Amino acid sequence: MPQRELHCVVVTPEKAVLDEAADFVAMPMFDGELGVLPGRAPLIGRLGCGELRLRRGMEVRRFFIDGGFVQVRANTVTILTARAQRAEEIDVNAVSQALHAALAPAPTPQAHEEQFKAQQRARAQLRVARHRHEQADHR
């Protein structure tokens, strides 16, 4: 009988953020979102920055992750990322300020690229933070 549960592990270079069971995991890939259900074929992929969702029963938990890699194998989802943040921990004001700073015109093409990345990161963070509020309203 196939196992009806996923095991999700999130690690950053500094610490192991999460290690628990889930029914469904959705993660941001480099080109869009990818959902994983139990019994998925083995996969290695590159992550983008965005929202990681874990559903277990009726409860949904949200994280912000910033790039990295994912490995799916034998119902285990391993996420390697530089930064992982719980949705509740995102400081909306600080992120808004970061976005504002990133929107300033860049002097060199290289700086421009970096600022673009910073913009994307900040926008993704804000999106995750917004979803958190929607969820609260929904309840």
Add this chain to the structure above:
Amino acid sequence: MANTRMLVNRRKAVRNIRKITRTMELIATARFKKALDRATEAEAYTRKITELAADLSASATNLSHPLLQKRDEVRNTLLLVIGSNRGLCGGYNAGILREANQRLQQLRSESANFSLELSGKRPITFFRYQGMKPERTYTQFEDKPRFDEVEEIANRYIDGFIGGKYDRVEVAYMKFLNAARQTPVVETLLPLSPSAAQRERPQGERAVEYEFLPSAADILQELLPVSFKVRLFKCFLDAAVSEQIARRVTMKQATENADEMIKTLTRQYNRARQAQITKEIAEVIGGAAALE
């Protein structure tokens, strides 16, 4: 009289020092435990990255990446020396600096160019005394190096390496083998050795057919810089753990020495006091005898 007073004062001083070294030992023990926990947590990430790299390189055989390229002629070497900000940790800094100095002499004899980067106040003062100019210095790394800070440095090295500013990047630090053994080493981090990326998978483990998003080669292109960053981060973590161990061992030794010294001083003091009493009695008796 002056002699006993001096002994008492000295004993007092040694006692105070013992208190300090004992406290430092306890603090170093606590910090060591925390640093070790961090290092083990980071270990999970490192292990996974190597595992992924092994899986990927099995699929993408002919990979070429600027970070893997060995330069035929090594003209510019970058040496990063990771030491501590504070002293009182025994031979910790001395060991690292000896290794680093040997490496520098070797480079000099090959008449190769090198640039020096230093982390920690101890290496900075040492090389200033040697009359060498470091390119950059860092003092922000204490017992809890943060990945963000290390990543910044790593990014600069990657840019420098790809841009041709450096042909090789080496790190001198104290490698943490286990709680009882640390050795100072000089390691080459760039170019990345392909053996680290293409590690043999353990026997008996069946290769899994993966689906790659995007292709294996593309993922590997992204993975290599990350694996370099992680290796550099691990150097800093190792250094932090080793420093605390070195400090703990040194302070333990110092406390024991102080204990011994207190014992000796007490014995000397008792003897001096006894000698004085005997002398006084002899004087009293001598005085009484003279009166008769």
